[in-house]
Amino acid sequence: MTTERIWTAALAVIGDEILSGRTQDKNVSQIALWLNLQGIRLREVRIVPDVETEIVDCVNALRARYDYVFTTGGIGPTHDDITVDAIAKALGVGVVIHPEASAMLHAYYEKRGGLTDARLRMARVPDGAELIPNRLSGAPGIRHGNIFIMAGVPHITAGMLDALTGTLEGGKPLLSKTVGCWVAESEISEMLEAVEKAHEGCQIGSYPFFREGKVGSNFVIRAVDAATLDQCAEDLARALSEIGRTPVMGGI
Amino acid sequence: MTTERIWTAALAVIGDEILSGRTQDKNVSQIALWLNLQGIRLREVRIVPDVETEIVDCVNALRARYDYVFTTGGIGPTHDDITVDAIAKALGVGVVIHPEASAMLHAYYEKRGGLTDARLRMARVPDGAELIPNRLSGAPGIRHGNIFIMAGVPHITAGMLDALTGTLEGGKPLLSKTVGCWVAESEISEMLEAVEKAHEGCQIGSYPFFREGKVGSNFVIRAVDAATLDQCAEDLARALSEIGRTPVMGGI
Numbered sequence: 001m002t003t004e005r006i007w008t009a010a011l012a013v014i015g016d017e018i019l020s021g022r023t024q025d026k027n028v029s030q031i032a033l034w035l036n037l038q039g040i041r042l043r044e045v046r047i048v049p050d051v052e053t054e055i056v057d058c059v060n061a062l063r064a065r066y067d068y069v070f071t072t073g074g075i076g077p078t079h080d081d082i083t084v085d086a087i088a089k090a091l092g093v094g095v096v097i098h099p100e101a102s103a104m105l106h107a108y109y110e111k112r113g114g115l116t117d118a119r120l121r122m123a124r125v126p127d128g129a130e131l132i133p134n135r136l137s138g139a140p141g142i143r144h145g146n147i148f149i150m151a152g153v154p155h156i157t158a159g160m161l162d163a164l165t166g167t168l169e170g171g172k173p174l175l176s177k178t179v180g181c182w183v184a185e186s187e188i189s190e191m192l193e194a195v196e197k198a199h200e201g202c203q204i205g206s207y208p209f210f211r212e213g214k215v216g217s218n219f220v221i222r223a224v225d226a227a228t229l230d231q232c233a234e235d236l237a238r239a240l241s242e243i244g245r246t247p248v249m250g251g252i
Numbered sequence: 253m254t255t256e257r258i259w260t261a262a263l264a265v266i267g268d269e270i271l272s273g274r275t276q277d278k279n280v281s282q283i284a285l286w287l288n289l290q291g292i293r294l295r296e297v298r299i300v301p302d303v304e305t306e307i308v309d310c311v312n313a314l315r316a317r318y319d320y321v322f323t324t325g326g327i328g329p330t331h332d333d334i335t336v337d338a339i340a341k342a343l344g345v346g347v348v349i350h351p352e353a354s355a356m357l358h359a360y361y362e363k364r365g366g367l368t369d370a371r372l373r374m375a376r377v378p379d380g381a382e383l384i385p386n387r388l389s390g391a392p393g394i395r396h397g398n399i400f401i402m403a404g405v406p407h408i409t410a411g412m413l414d415a416l417t418g419t420l421e422g423g424k425p426l427l428s429k430t431v432g433c434w435v436a437e438s439e440i441s442e443m444l445e446a447v448e449k450a451h452e453g454c455q456i457g458s459y460p461f462f463r464e465g466k467v468g469s470n471f472v473i474r475a476v477d478a479a480t481l482d483q484c485a486e487d488l489a490r491a492l493s494e495i496g497r498t499p500v501m502g503g504i
Binding site for chain 2: 013016017018019020021022023024025026028029030031032033036041042043044045046047048049050054076077078079080112113116117118119121122153174176184185186187189190192193196203204205206207208209220222
């Protein structure tokens with residue numbers, strides 16, 4: 001059995017609005033799902049405030065550990081948008097106006113009141129960066145090596161992810177199958193552990209819920225290999241049937 | 253002017269289901285809002301997988317930096333619930349059965365099939381811990397010094413937060429006011445910066461949106477002092493009016 005290389009990523013969510021509780025983050029989930037389709041595992045997320053030293057330390061810690069680092073937030077035109085400066089500092093490079101970004105913003109704002117100094121801020125990038133197209137608003141995302149600087153507004157982030165699809169090297173995606181059952185997870189914890197141990201390369205997560213006045217659980221099995229995954233799901237379903245419970249393939 | 257002590261907290265969200273994108277986290281926002289009411293600022297969040305060394309390193313990094321550390325997730329009865337063991341390891345203490353937790357679980361499961369070994373796992377705590385009552389299900393949360401080990405299921409977490417309300421020392425809550433306006437933030441970025449600079453102790457965050465075919469922004473002003481906050485919001489509203497824009501107090 002050869003060991004496949006696992007490609008990893010981390011995400012830094014930059015923004016006081018998330019840490020204050022004002023805004024519900026949506027980017028962790030959408031970036032996680034997208035990364036998995038690229039064959040890359042999201043291994044860690046950090047949410048940090050709009051404070052330069054915090055962003056610098058966070059980005060440096062993450063880029064030392066993971067293959068890819070994504071950031072969201074703080075790339076707009078206002079004084080609280082300091083992500084580009086912080087990442088340039090983390091990388092030890094200067095900040096420059098990217099000519100292509102400047103041209104894109106010129107075109108975008110031509111019929112929207114013109115390109116002011118504030119708007120031109122959105123053409124600033126860490127020296128050496130490429131752009132990530134953003135078809136929804138004028139301001140592009142930024143790629144510098146293995147660092148991807150994305151918007152904070154989720155639907156704009158989605159457009160940038162779309163532009164990156166298929167461009168990042170990854171491995172095999174982690175596949176998953178869910179087996180649901182109207183059973184308390186605490187009743188079958190030994191079964192879950194035994195089934196997991198019997199299938200190398202599989203992990204089983206247990207997610208209980210309380211619905212319609214009844215206790216149930218969804219068991220999410222994850223594996224890289226499809227056949228192993230199927231076998232594990234089938235064996236778990238059989239074990240549930242054997243104790244008189246009805247497994248629901250696909251989850252409840 | 254005396255400098256008030258600012259009380260800080262960090263949150264470790266523990267769970268593969270968040271990092272895989274399967275589950276949308278709700279705890280960051282609810283814990284952030286609750287902490288602010290206690291006069292404590294959420295300064296950092298880390299989301300880590302169900303891997304012991306990752307949890308140990310995360311908790312140790314956070315408890316060295318912040319007054320309080322909260323964790324969510326991984327305290328159920330199944331094999332993937334390893335938070336208690338990991339935090340005990342981080343603290344350098346053993347894991348013990350808490351007699352009160354054991355009694356609570358006995359009572360809870362008396363009419364629910366009895367207290368199995370798996371269910372008794374939920375009475376395990378890092379040695380020296382107190383319990384955080386959970387009125388929704390049998391298993392309590394755990395407090396060990398400045399570390400608060402909470403459930404992952406958001407409505408159970410909410411019940412535990414409720415039990416902790418008013419018990420943690422904090423300072424003054426950060427107050428906020430929102431001024432909305434149908435204006436692109438990039439048009440008034442200099443105004444925002446000038447108004448923020450003119451009001452010491454105030455921070456202005458700018459949150460653009462695109463709605464009903466129009467571009468607008470909400471400007472969120474944060475300050476500890478209510479009078480300073482009011483003055484800043486009024487001055488921002490006046491500045492918007494002066495350039496012919498209509499400020500909407502409370503936000504759009």
